[in-house]
Amino acid sequence: MEAPDLRYEIVVYWSDEDEAYIAEVPELPGCVSDGDTYTEATENAEDAMRAWIETAVELGREIPEPKGRRLQFA
Incomplete structure (x- = not known):
């Protein structure tokens, strides 16, 4: 399998509940x-994208x- 295209947007935010940064694709x-x-x-999001x-x-x-x-910003 060739290397996957990982040019997906990643949204990162802090979660007080998890006490961690969350990265969603x-x-x-x-x-x-x-x-x-x-x-x-x-970095973990990139690993998650590959696995997905x-x-x-x-x-x-x-x-x-x-x-x-x-x-898109105006």
């Missing part, structure tokens, strides 16, 4: 990671093309 449903630091959360894509391939599911930036 909105274009890949259920693709979420966390970390003690912002950097760790984004690998699982989708194994199950024969469609992998969405990365749209990139979802929010």
Whole structure:
């Protein structure tokens, strides 16, 4: 399998409840990671994206093309 395209948007925020940074990948449903630091959360999100894509391939599911930036500012 060739290296997956990881140009998906990652949304990172602090969670008081989890006491960690949460990194979500909105274009890949259920693709979420966390970390003690912002950097760790984004690095973990890249691992989560790879795992999400690998699982989708194994199950024969469609992998969405990365749209990139979802929010446009005026």
